[in-house]
Amino acid sequence: MNARGDYSEDGMIQKDAAAILGELGWSSVHAQAETEDRPHLTGRSNFTETVLTPDLRAALERLNPGLPEEAYRQAIDQATTHDHAKTLVAINQDKYELLRNGALVRFKDGAGRAVERRLRLVDFVDPDNNSFKAVRELWVRGRNYLRRADLVGFVNGLPLVFVELKRFDVDYHDAYKKNYRDYRGTDESGKQVAIEGSIEQLFHWNQFVVFSNGHIARYASITATSEHHYQWKRLDEDDPEPGKSTMQLPLLLRGMMDRARLLDIIENFILFDASEGALAKIVARNHQYLGVNRVIARLQSDDDKVKAELATGQLGVFWHTQGSGKSYSIVFLSEKIRRRVSAGYTFVVVTDRSELDGQIAGTYTHCGRAHAKDDQAQSGANLRAMLRDSNRSYVFTLIQKYRERVTEPYSERDDIIVISDEAHRSQYGRLALNMRKGLPNAKFIGFTGTPLIEAAEGNPPAKPAQ
CATH class of the missing domain: 3.40.50.300 (P-loop containing nucleotide triphosphate hydrolases)
Known part of the structure; x- marks a missing residue:
C-alpha cells in the first residue's frame, strides 16, 4: 500500500484496498458509473437491491446442484426479504442464521414426494467454491435517500462487509460519525436507537464494518459503539506488536478478509448476546x-x-x-x-x-x-x-x-x-x-x-x- 504521503484522496485508499483484496483472491468492480435505470455492473435490477441476485443464484446451484427451480426460488426469497416489524439487529440475526446454517426449503422430488432440505448459501470449508467480489462506489437507494458506499465485500452476492474510507489527513472516526451512522441509523451518541438509516437494507447481511483513513483502521459489529471499535494487530500469534507508523488498513484487510479467515470469522467467531437486555452482535477480537x-x-x-x-x-x-x-x-x-x-x-x-x-x-x-x-x-x-x-x-x-x-x-x-x-x-x-x-x-x-x-x-x- 502507498506510503502515507500518497493518501491525498479517498479514491487512492479505495484503489489500494481493492488491490490488496485482489491479492487475496477477490474480484473487483468499480460501480460508480451505474445509473438507476441500468445498474448493469452489479447485476441488480435497481438501486434498492443490496443482494447481487445473479451471484447468489449461481452459488445456490453450485453448492446445491440438481434441485428444482422452486427450491432455488425459496432460498432467494429468504435472502432478499425480511420482516419489516423487526429491528435491524434482529433482521441481521435472522440473516446470519441463514448464512451459517442454510435456507430451509420445501419442494417435491421427481417422484412427487415432499422433501425438506437446507440449501447452503456459502461453502465454509472450501473458499474456492465461493464468489468474493469487492464493489467500489456502490449506489444504494433507501426510502428517501440515495447514498454511495465506498467499498462493500460480497460473498456469493451477499453484502457481508462494509468499508468506509477517508483521506489520510481526515480522522478515521469521521467515517463512523459522518457516513456510517447516517447509512445505518443511530443518534449522535452512536447508541442503538430506533432511527431509520438512510440505506439500512445494506446492513441486513453485514457481518462487520471497517472504518479507516489508511493509517488507522478499526472494525466493529453493527451494534458496536465507538468504544468497541477494535484494531486487528497480528496475522499470527507470534507476530510483533505493530509500531505507531504501521499502516493498519493493509494488516486488517489481510487479517480479516483473506478468504479463508473471513469464512472462519463469520462461521465461528460471531455471537448475538442478549445479556444487557438489547440484542448485541459480537465479533471476535x-x-x-x-x-x-x-x-x-x-x-x-x-x-x-x-x-x-x-x-x-x-x-x-x-x-x-x-x-x-x-x-x-x-x-x-x-x-x-x-x-x-x-x-x-x-x-x-x-x-x-x-x-x-x-x-x-x-x-x-x-x-x-x-x-x-x-x-x-x-x-x-x-x-x-x-x-x-x-x-x-x-x-x-x-x-x-x-x-x-x-x-x-x-x-x-x-x-x-x-x-x-x-x-x-x-x-x-x-x-x-x-x-x-x-x-x-x-x-x-x-x-x-x-x-x-x-x-x-x-x-x-x-x-x-x-
Whole structure:
C-alpha cells in the first residue's frame, strides 16, 4: 500500500484496498458509473437491491446442484426479504442464521414426494467454491435517500462487509460519525436507537464494518459503539506488536478478509448476546481469534510430543487480560470445536465462585448456546449424573462440588474438555485431584488473567495456548 504521503484522496485508499483484496483472491468492480435505470455492473435490477441476485443464484446451484427451480426460488426469497416489524439487529440475526446454517426449503422430488432440505448459501470449508467480489462506489437507494458506499465485500452476492474510507489527513472516526451512522441509523451518541438509516437494507447481511483513513483502521459489529471499535494487530500469534507508523488498513484487510479467515470469522467467531437486555452482535477480537485457533490446532496436532501431552490431559492455558472478553473466548472455543472438530464433545466449565458460575452460564444462555437452568450442576450428585450423560453438551459447575472422595470415575470418555475459568491455585489442590480422578481421560484447559499457578506447588502450568 502507498506510503502515507500518497493518501491525498479517498479514491487512492479505495484503489489500494481493492488491490490488496485482489491479492487475496477477490474480484473487483468499480460501480460508480451505474445509473438507476441500468445498474448493469452489479447485476441488480435497481438501486434498492443490496443482494447481487445473479451471484447468489449461481452459488445456490453450485453448492446445491440438481434441485428444482422452486427450491432455488425459496432460498432467494429468504435472502432478499425480511420482516419489516423487526429491528435491524434482529433482521441481521435472522440473516446470519441463514448464512451459517442454510435456507430451509420445501419442494417435491421427481417422484412427487415432499422433501425438506437446507440449501447452503456459502461453502465454509472450501473458499474456492465461493464468489468474493469487492464493489467500489456502490449506489444504494433507501426510502428517501440515495447514498454511495465506498467499498462493500460480497460473498456469493451477499453484502457481508462494509468499508468506509477517508483521506489520510481526515480522522478515521469521521467515517463512523459522518457516513456510517447516517447509512445505518443511530443518534449522535452512536447508541442503538430506533432511527431509520438512510440505506439500512445494506446492513441486513453485514457481518462487520471497517472504518479507516489508511493509517488507522478499526472494525466493529453493527451494534458496536465507538468504544468497541477494535484494531486487528497480528496475522499470527507470534507476530510483533505493530509500531505507531504501521499502516493498519493493509494488516486488517489481510487479517480479516483473506478468504479463508473471513469464512472462519463469520462461521465461528460471531455471537448475538442478549445479556444487557438489547440484542448485541459480537465479533471476535484479534487475540480471541488467534488464541482459539491455536488451542484447536493443538487439540488436532499430529506432533508426537503434543499428542503425549494431550494424553495426560494438558490442553493448555489461555491467558487473558482483564476486560478482554474471556467469557466470549470460552464460548468461541467450545462452539468451534463442536461445529468443526466433533459435535460429540462435552465441555465442563469450572469456576470457584457462584458469581462466576452464574456469569459464564448466563453468557452461554444469552448467546443461545446452552441453558443455565438445565446445564448448571446443583449438587455433587447432580454433577456426577450430568457427567455420565454422554449426550450432554455443557456442564457448568463449582470446583467445590468435587469435594467428595472419588472411588470410581464419573466418566472415562476422552471427548470431555474441562475449562477452568479463572484458573488459579485452588484448582490445583485436592478438589482438582478429585476432578481429574473423576474424569481420567478428559483434557484440561485454564482460562485466566491472573497467572498465580506456581511451580512451587508442584503443578507447573501446561504450555500456554495464547
